Amino acid sequence: MPTNAQWFKGNTHTHTTNSDGDTPPEAVARWYKSHGYRFLVLSDHNVFTNPATLASLMDSTFLLVPGEEVTTSFQSASVHVNALEISRLIPAPKGGSLVETVQNTIDAIRAEGAVPHINHPNFRWSLDTAVLWRVKNDRLLEIHNGHPTVHNEGGGETPGMEDAWDALLTRGKRLYGIAVDDAHHFQGEFAPERANPGRGWVVVQATTLNGRALVEALDAGRFYASSGPVLEAITITESQLSIRITRQGDFKYTTEFVGANGRVLAVNKSLTPQYTLQGDEMYVRARVIDSAGRVAWVQPVFTTRYVERQP
Structure with a gap:
Protein backbone atom coordinates (compact mmCIF):
# COMPACT_ATOMS: atom_id res chain seq x y z
CA MET A 1 0.00 0.00 0.00
CA GLY A 228 -14.02 -5.12 19.54
CA PRO A 229 -10.20 -5.01 19.35
CA VAL A 230 -8.55 -2.07 17.60
CA LEU A 231 -5.38 -2.62 15.60
CA GLU A 232 -2.99 0.26 15.06
CA ALA A 233 -0.99 -1.37 12.29
CA ILE A 234 -0.65 -4.56 10.25
CA THR A 235 2.66 -5.06 8.46
CA ILE A 236 3.28 -7.84 5.97
CA THR A 237 6.66 -8.67 4.48
CA GLU A 238 7.89 -11.69 2.56
CA SER A 239 8.85 -13.35 5.83
CA GLN A 240 6.71 -11.88 8.59
CA LEU A 241 3.22 -10.84 9.68
CA SER A 242 3.36 -8.15 12.40
CA ILE A 243 0.51 -6.48 14.30
CA ARG A 244 0.30 -3.54 16.71
CA ILE A 245 -2.69 -3.65 19.02
CA THR A 246 -4.18 -0.48 20.54
CA ARG A 247 -4.84 -1.25 24.18
CA GLN A 248 -8.28 -0.18 25.37
CA GLY A 249 -8.64 0.41 29.12
CA ASP A 250 -7.10 -2.45 31.05
CA PHE A 251 -7.99 -5.14 28.51
CA LYS A 252 -5.47 -7.87 27.77
CA TYR A 253 -5.04 -9.62 24.44
CA THR A 254 -4.15 -13.00 23.03
CA THR A 255 -3.21 -13.34 19.37
CA GLU A 256 -3.46 -16.68 17.62
CA PHE A 257 -1.80 -17.17 14.26
CA VAL A 258 -3.88 -19.65 12.28
CA GLY A 259 -2.96 -21.77 9.27
CA ALA A 260 -4.43 -24.43 7.03
CA ASN A 261 -7.29 -26.50 8.48
CA GLY A 262 -7.65 -23.91 11.24
CA ARG A 263 -4.53 -25.12 13.02
CA VAL A 264 -3.12 -22.65 15.55
CA LEU A 265 0.51 -22.15 14.56
CA ALA A 266 1.58 -19.80 17.35
CA VAL A 267 0.19 -17.79 20.27
CA ASN A 268 1.39 -14.37 21.44
CA LYS A 269 0.13 -12.35 24.41
CA SER A 270 1.89 -9.04 23.74
CA LEU A 271 0.61 -5.84 22.11
CA THR A 272 3.03 -6.36 19.21
CA PRO A 273 2.54 -9.96 18.08
CA GLN A 274 4.63 -11.24 15.19
CA TYR A 275 4.73 -14.44 13.18
CA THR A 276 7.72 -15.45 11.09
CA LEU A 277 6.77 -17.54 8.07
CA GLN A 278 8.42 -20.95 8.16
CA GLY A 279 8.04 -21.66 4.46
CA ASP A 280 5.69 -24.64 4.67
CA GLU A 281 2.41 -22.80 5.39
CA MET A 282 -0.31 -22.37 2.77
CA TYR A 283 -1.58 -19.25 4.45
CA VAL A 284 -1.40 -17.52 7.82
CA ARG A 285 -4.08 -15.32 9.33
CA ALA A 286 -4.38 -13.86 12.81
CA ARG A 287 -7.13 -13.79 15.42
CA VAL A 288 -6.74 -11.16 18.19
CA ILE A 289 -8.95 -11.93 21.20
CA ASP A 290 -9.47 -9.43 24.02
CA SER A 291 -10.23 -10.28 27.63
CA ALA A 292 -13.96 -9.79 27.01
CA GLY A 293 -13.90 -12.43 24.28
CA ARG A 294 -14.23 -9.98 21.41
CA VAL A 295 -12.16 -10.66 18.30
CA ALA A 296 -10.32 -8.90 15.49
CA TRP A 297 -9.62 -10.97 12.39
CA VAL A 298 -6.56 -10.22 10.23
CA GLN A 299 -6.90 -11.39 6.64
CA PRO A 300 -4.85 -14.37 5.44
CA VAL A 301 -1.36 -13.93 4.06
CA PHE A 302 -0.99 -16.37 1.18
CA THR A 303 2.40 -17.99 0.70
CA THR A 304 4.00 -19.36 -2.46
CA ARG A 305 2.69 -22.80 -1.44
CA TYR A 306 -0.90 -21.62 -1.75
CA VAL A 307 -2.63 -22.86 -4.91
CA GLU A 308 -5.89 -21.19 -5.73
CA ARG A 309 -8.36 -23.71 -7.14
CA GLN A 310 -11.64 -23.38 -8.98
CA PRO A 311 -14.59 -25.71 -8.35
Missing part, protein backbone atom coordinates in the same frame (compact mmCIF):
# COMPACT_ATOMS: atom_id res chain seq x y z
CA PRO A 2 1.13 3.61 -0.56
CA THR A 3 2.66 5.34 2.42
CA ASN A 4 -0.30 7.76 2.60
CA ALA A 5 -2.86 4.97 3.13
CA GLN A 6 -5.22 5.44 6.09
CA TRP A 7 -7.51 3.19 8.13
CA PHE A 8 -11.26 3.81 7.75
CA LYS A 9 -13.76 2.12 10.07
CA GLY A 10 -17.06 1.20 8.47
CA ASN A 11 -20.04 -1.10 8.40
CA THR A 12 -21.28 -2.75 5.23
CA HIS A 13 -24.55 -4.28 6.46
CA THR A 14 -27.36 -2.46 8.24
CA HIS A 15 -31.10 -1.86 7.83
CA THR A 16 -33.63 0.95 8.02
CA THR A 17 -37.39 1.42 7.72
CA ASN A 18 -36.87 1.14 3.96
CA SER A 19 -37.00 -2.62 4.57
CA ASP A 20 -37.16 -4.35 7.96
CA GLY A 21 -35.34 -1.94 10.29
CA ASP A 22 -37.03 0.18 12.95
CA THR A 23 -35.40 3.55 12.20
CA PRO A 24 -35.37 5.86 9.14
CA PRO A 25 -32.20 6.07 7.02
CA GLU A 26 -31.14 9.53 8.22
CA ALA A 27 -31.27 8.55 11.90
CA VAL A 28 -29.42 5.28 11.20
CA ALA A 29 -26.66 7.13 9.38
CA ARG A 30 -26.43 9.66 12.21
CA TRP A 31 -25.94 6.83 14.74
CA TYR A 32 -22.89 5.52 12.88
CA LYS A 33 -21.45 8.96 12.22
CA SER A 34 -21.79 9.92 15.90
CA HIS A 35 -20.08 6.68 16.95
CA GLY A 36 -16.91 7.25 14.98
CA TYR A 37 -17.59 5.26 11.82
CA ARG A 38 -16.06 6.77 8.69
CA PHE A 39 -18.33 5.03 6.19
CA LEU A 40 -21.60 3.11 6.10
CA VAL A 41 -23.53 1.00 3.62
CA LEU A 42 -27.32 1.15 4.01
CA SER A 43 -28.14 -2.34 2.78
CA ASP A 44 -31.89 -2.71 2.85
CA HIS A 45 -33.44 -5.81 1.30
CA ASN A 46 -33.99 -5.27 -2.42
CA VAL A 47 -34.04 -1.50 -1.92
CA PHE A 48 -31.61 1.10 -3.26
CA THR A 49 -31.26 4.06 -0.89
CA ASN A 50 -29.53 6.78 -2.85
CA PRO A 51 -26.91 8.51 -0.64
CA ALA A 52 -27.66 11.73 -2.51
CA THR A 53 -30.88 11.96 -0.50
CA LEU A 54 -28.75 12.14 2.66
CA ALA A 55 -26.04 14.42 1.29
CA SER A 56 -26.23 16.76 4.28
CA LEU A 57 -24.75 14.03 6.49
CA MET A 58 -21.68 13.47 4.35
CA ASP A 59 -18.48 15.44 4.77
CA SER A 60 -14.74 14.82 5.04
CA THR A 61 -15.31 12.58 8.07
CA PHE A 62 -18.22 10.41 6.92
CA LEU A 63 -19.31 8.74 3.69
CA LEU A 64 -22.39 6.78 2.68
CA VAL A 65 -21.52 4.05 0.18
CA PRO A 66 -24.54 3.01 -1.90
CA GLY A 67 -25.60 -0.57 -1.36
CA GLU A 68 -28.34 -3.17 -1.27
CA GLU A 69 -28.89 -6.57 0.30
CA VAL A 70 -29.89 -8.54 -2.77
CA THR A 71 -32.31 -11.01 -1.24
CA THR A 72 -33.77 -14.12 -2.83
CA SER A 73 -34.22 -17.81 -2.03
CA PHE A 74 -34.20 -21.32 -3.38
CA GLN A 75 -36.73 -23.65 -1.79
CA SER A 76 -36.17 -23.24 1.98
CA ALA A 77 -32.71 -21.67 1.69
CA SER A 78 -32.20 -17.93 2.06
CA VAL A 79 -29.76 -16.22 -0.30
CA HIS A 80 -28.62 -12.79 0.89
CA VAL A 81 -25.70 -11.09 -0.84
CA ASN A 82 -24.72 -7.49 -0.22
CA ALA A 83 -23.88 -5.31 -3.21
CA LEU A 84 -21.41 -2.52 -2.43
CA GLU A 85 -21.00 0.66 -4.49
CA ILE A 86 -24.03 0.30 -6.74
CA SER A 87 -25.65 2.95 -8.91
CA ARG A 88 -29.15 1.50 -9.10
CA LEU A 89 -31.36 -1.27 -7.77
CA ILE A 90 -30.15 -4.76 -8.66
CA PRO A 91 -33.18 -7.06 -9.14
CA ALA A 92 -32.90 -10.28 -7.15
CA PRO A 93 -32.33 -13.21 -9.52
CA LYS A 94 -33.49 -16.80 -9.30
CA GLY A 95 -31.85 -20.05 -10.34
CA GLY A 96 -32.55 -23.70 -10.98
CA SER A 97 -30.54 -24.80 -7.95
CA LEU A 98 -29.23 -23.23 -4.78
CA VAL A 99 -25.71 -22.87 -6.20
CA GLU A 100 -27.09 -21.32 -9.38
CA THR A 101 -29.19 -18.88 -7.37
CA VAL A 102 -26.18 -17.72 -5.36
CA GLN A 103 -24.02 -17.56 -8.50
CA ASN A 104 -26.64 -15.58 -10.43
CA THR A 105 -26.76 -13.10 -7.56
CA ILE A 106 -22.97 -12.71 -7.50
CA ASP A 107 -22.92 -12.33 -11.29
CA ALA A 108 -25.67 -9.70 -11.27
CA ILE A 109 -23.74 -7.65 -8.72
CA ARG A 110 -20.44 -7.95 -10.60
CA ALA A 111 -22.19 -6.99 -13.86
CA GLU A 112 -23.03 -3.63 -12.27
CA GLY A 113 -19.38 -3.03 -11.39
CA ALA A 114 -20.23 -3.51 -7.72
CA VAL A 115 -18.57 -5.70 -5.08
CA PRO A 116 -20.49 -8.61 -3.48
CA HIS A 117 -20.21 -10.17 -0.05
CA ILE A 118 -22.11 -13.28 0.95
CA ASN A 119 -24.11 -12.74 4.12
CA HIS A 120 -24.60 -15.01 7.16
CA PRO A 121 -24.40 -18.45 5.47
CA ASN A 122 -25.68 -20.21 8.59
CA PHE A 123 -28.88 -18.12 8.70
CA ARG A 124 -31.62 -20.76 8.48
CA TRP A 125 -28.71 -23.14 7.80
CA SER A 126 -28.89 -22.09 4.15
CA LEU A 127 -25.39 -22.13 2.63
CA ASP A 128 -22.98 -24.88 3.64
CA THR A 129 -19.34 -25.14 2.60
CA ALA A 130 -20.24 -27.38 -0.35
CA VAL A 131 -22.37 -24.56 -1.79
CA LEU A 132 -19.87 -21.82 -0.91
CA TRP A 133 -17.05 -23.79 -2.55
CA ARG A 134 -18.87 -23.99 -5.88
CA VAL A 135 -19.61 -20.26 -6.13
CA LYS A 136 -17.18 -18.29 -8.31
CA ASN A 137 -16.04 -14.66 -8.50
CA ASP A 138 -16.72 -13.90 -4.82
CA ARG A 139 -14.04 -12.73 -2.39
CA LEU A 140 -15.90 -11.59 0.73
CA LEU A 141 -17.69 -13.77 3.29
CA GLU A 142 -19.35 -12.75 6.54
CA ILE A 143 -17.57 -14.65 9.30
CA HIS A 144 -19.12 -12.52 12.07
CA ASN A 145 -22.62 -11.07 11.98
CA GLY A 146 -24.10 -9.33 15.03
CA HIS A 147 -27.67 -10.50 14.46
CA PRO A 148 -28.69 -12.96 17.22
CA THR A 149 -30.21 -15.58 14.88
CA VAL A 150 -27.48 -16.22 12.31
CA HIS A 151 -25.50 -18.96 14.11
CA ASN A 152 -21.95 -17.62 13.72
CA GLU A 153 -20.66 -20.47 15.88
CA GLY A 154 -22.46 -23.20 14.00
CA GLY A 155 -24.16 -26.11 15.70
CA GLY A 156 -24.70 -29.84 15.39
CA GLU A 157 -23.04 -31.04 12.22
CA THR A 158 -22.70 -27.51 10.79
CA PRO A 159 -19.39 -25.70 11.41
CA GLY A 160 -19.11 -22.15 12.65
CA MET A 161 -18.17 -19.49 10.15
CA GLU A 162 -14.49 -19.31 11.11
CA ASP A 163 -14.17 -23.06 10.67
CA ALA A 164 -16.01 -22.85 7.34
CA TRP A 165 -13.67 -20.04 6.25
CA ASP A 166 -10.61 -22.14 7.05
CA ALA A 167 -12.08 -25.16 5.27
CA LEU A 168 -12.61 -23.12 2.11
CA LEU A 169 -9.19 -21.44 2.33
CA THR A 170 -7.48 -24.79 2.83
CA ARG A 171 -9.24 -26.28 -0.17
CA GLY A 172 -7.97 -23.41 -2.33
CA LYS A 173 -10.70 -20.77 -2.33
CA ARG A 174 -9.26 -17.30 -1.69
CA LEU A 175 -11.70 -15.50 0.62
CA TYR A 176 -11.56 -12.58 3.03
CA GLY A 177 -13.59 -12.47 6.24
CA ILE A 178 -16.05 -9.64 6.91
CA ALA A 179 -17.57 -8.60 10.26
CA VAL A 180 -20.85 -6.66 10.34
CA ASP A 181 -23.58 -5.84 12.80
CA ASP A 182 -26.58 -6.40 10.47
CA ALA A 183 -28.42 -3.94 12.69
CA HIS A 184 -32.20 -3.68 12.58
CA HIS A 185 -32.96 -2.28 16.05
CA PHE A 186 -31.91 1.25 16.99
CA GLN A 187 -34.97 1.97 19.14
CA GLY A 188 -35.63 0.76 22.67
CA GLU A 189 -33.42 -1.66 24.58
CA PHE A 190 -29.99 -2.74 23.42
CA ALA A 191 -29.93 -6.41 24.37
CA PRO A 192 -28.36 -9.69 23.16
CA GLU A 193 -31.61 -10.92 21.65
CA ARG A 194 -32.05 -7.76 19.56
CA ALA A 195 -30.21 -6.84 16.36
CA ASN A 196 -28.48 -3.71 17.62
CA PRO A 197 -25.69 -1.70 15.95
CA GLY A 198 -22.03 -1.69 16.91
CA ARG A 199 -21.38 -5.44 17.04
CA GLY A 200 -19.14 -5.91 14.03
CA TRP A 201 -17.29 -3.76 11.53
CA VAL A 202 -14.40 -3.56 9.10
CA VAL A 203 -11.41 -1.23 9.12
CA VAL A 204 -10.25 -0.64 5.56
CA GLN A 205 -6.84 0.55 4.40
CA ALA A 206 -7.23 3.05 1.55
CA THR A 207 -5.68 6.28 0.37
CA THR A 208 -8.91 8.26 0.44
CA LEU A 209 -12.44 8.17 1.83
CA ASN A 210 -14.00 7.28 -1.50
CA GLY A 211 -16.57 4.59 -2.21
CA ARG A 212 -14.75 2.98 -5.11
CA ALA A 213 -11.41 3.01 -3.26
CA LEU A 214 -13.00 1.46 -0.17
CA VAL A 215 -14.80 -1.39 -1.91
CA GLU A 216 -11.81 -2.22 -4.12
CA ALA A 217 -9.67 -2.42 -0.96
CA LEU A 218 -12.25 -4.75 0.61
CA ASP A 219 -12.31 -6.95 -2.49
CA ALA A 220 -8.50 -7.17 -2.35
CA GLY A 221 -8.39 -8.03 1.37
CA ARG A 222 -6.83 -4.75 2.54
CA PHE A 223 -8.76 -4.58 5.80
CA TYR A 224 -9.28 -6.24 9.13
CA ALA A 225 -12.61 -7.17 10.70
CA SER A 226 -13.51 -6.74 14.36
CA SER A 227 -16.12 -7.12 17.05
